[in-house]
Amino acid sequence: MAGGKFCRARWLLPLLFVLYIFLSLPEQDPPEQRVDQDFAGSLNFSSSILELDGVPIVEAGSLAAVLPATSTSLLTLRNTLSPFLHTPSCISKVLVVCPESLLSQARVAVRQAVRSAPESDHNPDVSLYPWNGNPVPGVFHAATQASTKWLLLLDESGLGSLSERTREMLLCPVTVNLPTGPRGVVGSPGNWSCAHPSPETLPASYLLPPFVIPSSLVQEIYEDWPGFGQAVSQSRMDRLGGVVRGLGDPDSNWCNIPPYRAFIQPDITTLSAPFPADPFLTSGGLFVFLLPNIDDLRVVLQLVCRLQESGHSLKVLLYSESRTVLGIPETYNSRCHFQYDAMRETGRDIYPMVYDWLDRTEHEPDVIFTLDEPATRPVQSERAVVIRIPRDDLPYVQWMGSLSLTEWMDWHVPQLEISIITQDRPQSLERLLSSLTRARYFGDSVTLRMNMEQSSDFETVRIVGTYQWTHGSVFTHRRVVHGGLLPAVVESWYPHSNHSYGLLLEDDVEVSPLFYAWIKMSILRYRYGEASSETARLFGISLYQQKNTELHPEGRKAFDPRKLFAQNHIMDHSTPYLSQIPCSWGAVYFPEHWREFHAYLADRLSEKTMEIDRIVVPNVRSNNWTKSWKKYFIEMVYLRGYVMLYPNYEGFVSLSTNHLEVGSHVKERSKEKEEMFRLPLMELSSSVQLLDLPGARLPEWDALPVLNLTGFLINLDKS
Known part of the structure; x- marks a missing residue:
């Protein structure tokens, strides 16, 4: 028995020693848990608070920013891009995610932002990424194409409202294998709350933009920010969806801003009443x-x-x-x-x-x-x-927000008829028709009349006969006896009611895509708005913005209404104004005044009341225009105190322009003359917008400055 016990002791003692050594070793975690512990150690977990001090920043050029642009944020896109172009950072590229319908406008804003940035070898490349639909999956889709190790994901506000230190933290972030940014959410679905920005680093369930991530975390296209945070947390043993850190951000109540609150509130699919309910x-x-x-x-x-x-x-x-x-x-x-x-x-x-x-x-x-x-x-x-x-x-449609309820209610009342006067300039006619085709008519029916002279050439007749107009009825007219420009213009349109408005366009004119919006907005304001009873002297609306005045006896003179208003202490230099000068390079004429002009012109040409060479308006150059319809309209305006509304946008941006083609009144076309009359058109993507007006709406009638025939301010009784 003793020998047997000794034998058992001989093999039992080594076994106990091996067990002692094994149990004395440090506990080993599974590989995936060890990775998380190593990461946690680098962040120095302490009572659930994370410290980022000492963690290295990403390499220069290894960070891409992804910024969505919407129809509302386009207005400020140039400023939103500024921090990425004016501030030294680790960013090598900026991807602007934009709906295809807004690409042209976004391209202009990007170009302006890049041009205004200081020259540097480290300026990031800015490019557009087309995406239709919800911008959040668009951001993630663009992120997969960025080909950088790190990503800065943004919403349309970019780095707005953040402190300078927080911006610096995001533009050259630390190398943390988690989403990191100043705006985080903690809790669980139905019970979310904000993690307020703090210099101390806090754990979060998910982050809201802006935040930085390693590009390896984007494994799929996520529909929203909570979904991405959930995907991150489910891949980790510690269930963290991100870490929150802000450096000196003053707005601790950021989560009450509607765009952020929407991601924090419980999911609501049907709500009944707007605010206010009644x-x-x-x-x-x-x-x-x-x-x-x-x-x-x-x-x-x-x-x-x-x-x-x-x-x-x-x-x-x-x-x-x-x-x-x-x-x-x-x-x-x-x-x-x-x-x-x-x-x-x-x-x-x-x-x-x-x-x-x-x-x-x-x-x-x-x-x-x-x-x-x-x-x-x-x-x-x-x-x-x-x-x-x-x-x-x-x-x-943003311009429609400037209308009063009275103006909205009369939306369908005014009817526009476009009247084109053409003879033998087919290329000019095609340019005009092309500009009419690309214009926006906001669902309205617009009648088109094309008036050809007897001497119109074959190509002009062909263009008129094949043109497709999709916004209303088309009427074509061709004279059998040559009449000249005066009857060609005056007889091209006649109103059929007091709600019929005629836009007269000679074929050397080109219009802006937003010309109809300017006309509609102006007619509704001054013909159907609250002050419509006071505007009887308004005879029309010009699309063309005056750059010179042509009625001085000694000849044309340069004209800038903004300088004129500044010199005369008019508070807002951007205001439209009233002028006695009738425009012939794209203008709408009102029905009562056009009928009155027909009667005046018939009487004047018949010489029943005065000789044809009688001077009606003293000291104006138009007295020498023997074949011009404008000469006689100027007479009527002068005698009866009528005025026309003119736009006054920055840089002479206009709703129509004149190409000064050779014709009845233009015998030679010098470059100097072209520059004198040609204006930049307001494009859909222009930096100058339709509502660049005092208070972002057309002024009250009594607030409009009035100019006489030679471009001087006058106090015309407008009542």
Whole structure:
């Protein structure tokens, strides 16, 4: 027995020693957990607080910024890009994610931002990334194409409202294998709260832009920021979705800003009443917006918010929103708050549900704004004005926010007729027709009249006969006896009612894509607005912006209305103005005044009341224009105290321009003369916009300066 016990002890003692050594070794974690512990050690976890001090920053040139641009943020895109171009950073490229419909406008803003940046060998490349739809997945999609090790993901505000130190932290961030930024959210779905910016580094469930990530974390295209944070946290043992750090940011209440609050509130798919719930709590009207989805609402957000700021109430229905959407969208300013309803039906026959929704509206709407699409074409109203906007025009409706309710209610009353006068300049005619084709008409029907002289050449006749006009009726006229320019213009149009307006265009004119918006906005303001009873002396609206005055007896003189207004202490130099000079290079004439001109001209040419060579207006150059219709219109204006509205945009940006083609009144076409008359057109992507006006709207009638025939300010009684 003793020998057996000894034998067992001989093998048991080594076994116990091996067990002692094994149990004495440091505990080994699984490989994936060890990686997290190594990372945690580099950040120095301490009571759930992370420290980033001492962690190296990313290498220069290894960081790309991804910035979404929307229809509302385009207005400030140039300034948003400024920190990336003016501040030394580790960024090598900036990708601007932009809907295709806004690419041309975004391209202009990017070009302006790059040109204004100081020259440097380290300026990042800025490029556009087309993406239609929700900008968040667009940001992630662009991020996969960035080919850099690190990414700075942004929303449309860029680095706005952040402290200088926080900006520096993001432009050259530390190498942390987690999303890192100043705005984080903690908690769980339904119980989210903000992690306020702090110099100390805090754990977060997910981050909201701006934040930095290693590009390896973008494994797929995420629909929203919480979804990305969840994907990050599920890949980690510590379940962190990001770390929050801010350096001196003053706004600790950032999560109450609507764009951020929308990502923190519980998911709401259907909400009933806008703010305020009762439209009669405001002095304005009730506007109903019927739009397919949240992306369309974002496009018109500036218009919607402008209406709310003006005291109107809003109800919004998204009738084909198939995604889960939040009840309060991001807005272009912090004062705009409204709710909307959303239907998830995507079938073709959705009108019955739209009708039921309208029928449940507690108060009758004043205006129904919708897209010109099959789903809402059956929408009619005995009381409300229904405005149907083509989808392509939707990004350019901001100017409509300047209209009063009275002007909205008369939307369909004025009818524009475009009258083209042409003879034998086919290339000029094609240029004019091309500019009319690319213009925006916002769903209105516009009649087109093309008037050819008897001597029109074959190519001109062919162009007129083959031109396709999709915005209304087309009428063509050709003289059988040569009449000359005076009858060609005067007889090209005659009003059929007091709501008929004639736009007269000779073929050497070219128009801006926004010319119709300027006309519509002006006619509604001064012919149908609250002051319409005071504007009887207004005979028309010029598209052309005067750059010189031509009626001085000694000849043309350079003219700049902004300088004139500054010299005469007029407060806002950007105001449009009234002038007694009738414009012949793109202008609308009003029906009463054009009929009156016909009667005046017939009497004048008959010589019943005075000889044809009688001087009516003293000391003006037009007295020598024996074959010009303008000579006689100037006489009528002078005798009766009439005025025309002129635009006054920065840099002489105009709604029409004249190409000074050789013709009845132009015998030679020098470069000097061309520069004197040709103006830059207001393009859809121009930095100068239609609402670059005092208070972003057309001034009151009594506030418009008045100029006489030679360009001097006068005190004309406008009542």
